[in-house]
Amino acid sequence: MARKLNFNQDELVKLSSNESPLGLSSKVADVIVKHLKELHIYPEVCSPDLREAISKYVGYPVNNIVIGNGGDGVLDTIVRLFIDKGDQTIIPTPTFSFYELITRISNGVPKFLSRDKDFTVPVDRLIDSVSDRTKIIFLCTPNNPSGNIMSEEEVRMVVESVNCIVVCDEAYVEFTDSSVSPLVKKYDNLIVTRTFSKAFGLAGLRIGYAIIPDWIFGEYMKVNQPFGVNQMGVIAGIAALKDEEYLNQTVILAREGRVFLMSNISFKVFPSQANFVLVDVSPLKSKEVVSGLLEDGIIVRDCSSFRGAGDSLIRITVGTPEQNKKVVCALNRINKKNQR
Numbered sequence: 001m002a003r004k005l006n007f008n009q010d011e012l013v014k015l016s017s018n019e020s021p022l023g024l025s026s027k028v029a030d031v032i033v034k035h036l037k038e039l040h041i042y043p044e045v046c047s048p049d050l051r052e053a054i055s056k057y058v059g060y061p062v063n064n065i066v067i068g069n070g071g072d073g074v075l076d077t078i079v080r081l082f083i084d085k086g087d088q089t090i091i092p093t094p095t096f097s098f099y100e101l102i103t104r105i106s107n108g109v110p111k112f113l114s115r116d117k118d119f120t121v122p123v124d125r126l127i128d129s130v131s132d133r134t135k136i137i138f139l140c141t142p143n144n145p146s147g148n149i150m151s152e153e154e155v156r157m158v159v160e161s162v163n164c165i166v167v168c169d170e171a172y173v174e175f176t177d178s179s180v181s182p183l184v185k186k187y188d189n190l191i192v193t194r195t196f197s198k199a200f201g202l203a204g205l206r207i208g209y210a211i212i213p214d215w216i217f218g219e220y221m222k223v224n225q226p227f228g229v230n231q232m233g234v235i236a237g238i239a240a241l242k243d244e245e246y247l248n249q250t251v252i253l254a255r256e257g258r259v260f261l262m263s264n265i266s267f268k269v270f271p272s273q274a275n276f277v278l279v280d281v282s283p284l285k286s287k288e289v290v291s292g293l294l295e296d297g298i299i300v301r302d303c304s305s306f307r308g309a310g311d312s313l314i315r316i317t318v319g320t321p322e323q324n325k326k327v328v329c330a331l332n333r334i335n336k337k338n339q340r
């Protein structure tokens with residue numbers, strides 16, 4: 001992208017993939033360097049040490065934790081486990097596009113349910129849309145790209161009313177005060193998936209995990225790759241869980257930054273519980289605004305590629321205070337120019 005736009009890489013402001021603006025934690029970097037010479041050795045099968053560390057972090061026994069190559073890898077394994085040809089998944093849109101992709105790859109049929117205007121999931125309509133062929137419902141909370149959460153009560157209603165698996169994707173959970181993970185011990189059809197890519201700043205290492213009910217563990221292991229997380233990921237994941245200072249800083253930066261973006265962007269900004277905000281740039285089109293920002297070296301996400309998102313939404317990752325100021329100035333300039 002830098003080459004294409006004629007910018008030096010360090011001049012670009014990349015606010016398109018919800019990564020941590022703090023860069024890699026220096027404590028994690030030190031641990032990675034220390035273990036570099038061990039890379040000719042396979043990781044331990046199913047990474048018990050990393051699962052042990054996650055188990056402490058989430059407060060579940062180690063046999064309720066499974067891991068994979070990013071949250072994507074875990075979601076993919078879950079779908080391969082539960083979806084046979086013709087089985088259906090329900091996906092409240094707009095949301096993370098990967099749920100649709102993995103359903104189709106497993107020869108399943110994604111059924112889409114439009115969220116309400118403020119992006120809340122219409123729980124009654126969702127429950128009514130479940131059929132005998134429904135095997136998985138995907139709930140993303142906080143939702144990508146809208147940033148809103150589902151309450152524990154809403155998730156409980158869904159989980160209690162259906163026989164299929166409910167996957168709650170909590171990729172952005174660290175940025176909110178709300179998690180439905182305590183419900184996994186109460187319901188045997190709820191799975192919570194998470195990632196190290198966002199608040200822990202390890203997107204490049206591809207580490208994800210899920211908190212699953214007891215009975216799913218054995219089933220998951222039958223289809224799981226034995227070396228699903230690479231050795232650097234294992235080492236870095238354990239170190240990242242110990243680095244509370246980095247985690248707190250990332251979370252504070254996101255919480256303060258999203259308030260700044262919300263109060264200063266002159267377009268409509270939706271309230272967010274994540275490390276990004278969704279902006280409605282109408283009457284402009286998302287495509288033209290994204291191109292306009294690119295001219296200033298700022299990369300944000302055009303949400304027209306999200307099913308059901310229309311053509312006027314952009315998603316901006318909360319960056320450093322300087323990056324946030326830069327994107328606000330550029331966006332407001334585009335808005336002002338349009339009003340002239």
Ligand SMILES: Cc1ncc(COP(=O)(O)O)c(C=O)c1O
Pocket residue numbers: 017018069070071072073096140143144169171194195196197203206207208
């Ligand atoms: C909602 C959601 N779930 C899962 C993921 C996958 O994260 P990763 O595969 O990097 O762990 C993402 C990444 O953007 C996401 O937004």
